[in-house]
Amino acid sequence: MVAPRVRISIRDLSKTFRQGSREVWAVAPVSFDVHEREFVAIVGPSGCGKSTILNMVGGLIAPTGGEIVVDGQRVVGAPPPQVGYVFQKDTVFPWRTVERNIALGLEYRNVPPAERAARVREAIALAGLQGFEDAFPATLSGGMRQRVALMRSLVVDPEILLMDEPFGALDTHTKLNLHGELLSLWQAKQQTVIFVTHDLSEAITLADRIVVMTRRPGRIKQDYEVKLPRPRDVIRIRETDEYSREYSEIWHALGEELRAPTP
């Protein structure tokens, strides 16, 4: 079997922030690759720089050192066109209806109206948002808004998806539902995903690989392969022995970082 090609290559990536008069390391030099169709989760204690790494991969902030190469192109300044991004924060446009939010990326890309409408309709059906096409975000629950944000990113068919704790603000029940939906959507298109979270069970449920970070300055502590079979049932998987084994193994490594005092 030929090894799948590398889509995102992170080389000696580091970031420092100025805090008053001194430089603070947010991310110590880290290097790792993400391959085609791979679902990678980055977990670590809060403040370890995992979101900062994602922001740098998306071109939102410039690295202090090292480089990021996406499909052979160095990321500088602007987000690479084949990349979609889902924020933790609610970034649905409040003045647009559900339908027009999802259509946003298609409008930007000048997709003709007929095709746009068809793709939006399909996305709304996939997300189970029928009946809410003309609703404004203010009338929706947090889970539904995040569903809209997710479909808005997916409707333009990004090959690479960066997700920054997208379900972090949701309750456990809603979160589990969205895990299930995300997995079935991912199963269909097999995007290359980097998913940042501090929730280990979420990472194990979703990912093929888990990169555990140390506390600040973030360094890679360990790189795990999640060996759970796919397709996964987000509820039942938690009852399996394999899941427990993976969990306790990674939890041990993560726990060391959580216990140590943050400087």
Next chain:
Amino acid sequence: MNRDRLRVFAWQVLILVAVLAAWQYLTGIKAVSKTPGLYWIDPFFISRPSAIAERFVYLMSPRVRLSIWQMALSTVQSTVWGFLVGISTGFVAGLVLGRSDRLARIFEPYIVAFNSLPRIALVPLITMIFGFGLLAKIVLAWSIVFFIVFFNTFQGARSVDADLIHSARFLGASERQIMTSVIVPSALAWTFASLTPSISFALIGVVVGEFIGGESGGGLGYLIIQSLGTLNAADMMVALFVLGAIGIVMALGIKQVEARLLRWRPEYQKR
């Protein structure tokens, strides 16, 4: 719920009738019997409802050179024009300065200085430049509305959520598309919130302009000043009532427009 609204309305009518009745009665009885001129409340200063109604009918009739409707129309016209021009220029200026740090820093002292100038102090100068007509009143209303809208839009353009811009960029938006689909709608939300105060202030500007604008400027402000000259409280009251009615209608109209434009906001969602 409906009963409750009816009850509130009944109280409102009751208060109006009571005030009018007391006004009519207290300005009609003598405080000291038979002494001429010593009323409980002297109608010379505040007139009486019956006298006001009489003058109102008279001022509507073709016997006067400038009917009350013509004056009201002149006031409304200048207010609407000042309001519209003020909003559009204030919006554009707020948007441009709000998105350019450099320009905002350069213009800041001038804007603060001009805005802290009492606008009434400008009335003679504006009249000198634009004459005694409609234009001077419009310019005056504009000079107030412009700054209200400008500051609101400026604030709105500055506080555009950076993550909304980022998400637009990830969805493939060009700089132009980010302007039209993120920045303008965000800023507009703030602009719309300034519409209600703007219309009231536009009316203030126009009436002040009419105070010194003279007959060629016309308007209800002119009627008020003319009544001061003839010590005619009844005419003044007529002008005030019509002004009040205009103010209410305009404010309610703007409220409707605002609720429609901002219907996506949580506070307009209920109902």
